[in-house]
Amino acid sequence: MNQIYTKTGDEGMTSLREGVRVPKDDLRIEVNGQIDQLNAHLGVVRSMIAQDDSVSRLIHSVQRELMTVMSHVATPEGNDNPRELHAAELTSQLEQAIDNAGYQGGFVVPGGGSQLAAFIHLARTQARTVERRLWSLHREHPVDNAMLVMMNRLSDYLFVLANQKE
Numbered sequence: 001m002n003q004i005y006t007k008t009g010d011e012g013m014t015s016l017r018e019g020v021r022v023p024k025d026d027l028r029i030e031v032n033g034q035i036d037q038l039n040a041h042l043g044v045v046r047s048m049i050a051q052d053d054s055v056s057r058l059i060h061s062v063q064r065e066l067m068t069v070m071s072h073v074a075t076p077e078g079n080d081n082p083r084e085l086h087a088a089e090l091t092s093q094l095e096q097a098i099d100n101a102g103y104q105g106g107f108v109v110p111g112g113g114s115q116l117a118a119f120i121h122l123a124r125t126q127a128r129t130v131e132r133r134l135w136s137l138h139r140e141h142p143v144d145n146a147m148l149v150m151m152n153r154l155s156d157y158l159f160v161l162a163n164q165k166e
Helices: 027-047 054-073 087-101 115-140 145-165
Strands: 013-015 021-023
Touching: 021 027, 027 054, 027 115, 054 087, 054 145, 087 145, 115 145
Parallel strands: none
Antiparallel strands: 013 021
């Protein structure tokens, strides 16, 4: 049986790609933790939607791309990452879904409608946190701009989606 623990992080250090050791509170590790949390929130949302639904398929695509984004965040500067980003294409899909929703404007108080809408709002707020943390990271360790744009559009999409599901 494989063990899940390695004991290599017991002294407050962890690894980026290529085995580069950094403190566990390194900004790249923090950003990836926030992305992981967003991915978990999206998993809850997706679990509440029929798997053959177009919303579920789009959210699944987002989740897969978030894993790629995490890989890029964890790649030390000067190293290549073999995982291809699809953030620009996904941003276009999110924009199309937003446009097709026919959103009329206005804000809502989360929790006044369905449980699904409430969970989508949780994911939306986490997407905003990820976006802010990515911008912090970008100032210190530049990231691909397409990732930043995708996160902005994702939170917009989740806002519109939550309003649809209220």
